[in-house]
Amino acid sequence: MLVLTRKTNQSFMIGDDIEVQILGIDGDQIKIGIQAPKDIDIHRKEIYLSIQEENSEAVQEASLEKVINFNKQFKR
Template identity: 50%
Template sequence: MLVLSRKKGESVIIQDEIEITVLGVEGDVVRLGIAAPGNVEIFRKEIYISIQEANRDSVSPASVNVGALLKQYQSPK
């Protein structure tokens, strides 16, 4: 992790495309402005984690009672 100190109005550039600017500091709250190309997705971390969890849940198989499923499709004797 790179740790930098920046003052209000100062910026950091990432890979010639993304600029992060300190807009203000009020107590424990830092306001950041992020300028990036439209194809770069930017999320707050808690939102990003929520999206990742929802994606995992949507692709994980639901638990299935295989025995009950087989009984349902077996032909009567």
């Protein structure tokens, strides 16, 4: 893990086209701004993990449905 120290209004780059700027610090909360291309999804980690879990469940359900449909073809 890379650990950086930044002050308000300072920023850092991720790759060539993602800029993360420190907008403000209030107690134990930090307000950040992220400039990135529109085709890059940005989510809080808990939302990202929730999306990944939902996608995994959807794939499992779709796979189960395919197996059931495949088996129905041979039960005729």
